[in-house]
Amino acid sequence: MPRIAVDERRELLVEAAIRVMARDGVAKATTRSIVAEAGMALAAFHYSFRSKQELLENVIQTITAHTLDLAVERLGAEGGVEAKVRAALDSYWQHLVANPGEHRVTYELTQYALRHPGLATVAKRQYEAYIEGASRLIDSLAQSSDVTWTAPVPVIARYLIAVMDGLTLLWLNEGDDVSARAALELAGEHLISLIKVR
Template sequence: MVRVSADERRRLLVQAAIRVMARDGVAQATTRSIVAEADMALGAFHYCFRSKEELLEQVITTITSHTLAPALEIIEGSGTLEEKLRGGLASYWQHVLDNPDEHRVTYELTQYATRNPALAEFARKQYRTYLDAHTQVIETLAASTGVTWAVEEAVLARYLTAIVDGLTLLYLNEGDAETAGAAIDLAATQLLGLVVQGS
């Protein structure tokens, strides 16, 4: 029998949780349904996670990494500021188009958490993850292109989070990919207008 490390079990459980939530909804994602999806015993969950909240936090971190890592790869690569910014946002948007159910999970998790006293801090932590991701994007753009922003990075990160979050939610409910994509491109143009100087 192949021995699986605790880290690998956690990864498999998180992936199973995302699949269950995307397919059946967050409310149906019980610990039993998640371990069944991962083909593990119930004890594996309690061995890997201290609580369901800890699992949900890992779900958000994992989904965020699915969009952040490819965007950072583009931003850290070669090209002008405009090419990197538009490329990074386009990479994110393509993930939304390819994986809409995964993004629906994130919004459902927010609502689920705000209605569950045991998860009172989850929504706050969830959006802190998004802010941290967008701060990393902004800082990486600055470092890789010599950009100086016209506004504080903390403010810019909130602006970018609000735009991306809002356009994603609008698309998931409206389904107009073409217009939403044009709005993402407009966001890139606006961000480029907030550059004081660049190399």
């Protein structure tokens, strides 16, 4: 493999780790299986990450970015605030349906981290990243649409994460698209009801 920059190598290893975890499970995602998936030597992992914990944190950040970037893009589009809320939720849902393995990995990572001493901070950081991402979206929507919220942004962010987490897990277990979409629409309506026009 030609020589590549550290940042690019890290990115390739993180994407390889996500593929391995989605296919084989988090517990089977060894450094050897990850470098093999990436087509790199084992030494590449140790040059790129100080520990498996650092890799797991990067995996979480990357998966979060996969969905967050799409939602941010939707919020920047033309249209009213209600349409933007629905479009952002829809972008998350489309990603879920297209990449269920990635989303299963997030739940598995949480449990894996909580069950292994020394990795508990990974699970804590995972949900901190979710809340931070949701807060950025909520703030961005308020600024781009010149609205305010009827509750504090951190509270709405936690509510949004709890609702989406539950809907995601339910859909991953049931696979009932119609019921999941109806619940998602209800969540969107409730979120919209928390908006106050200036």
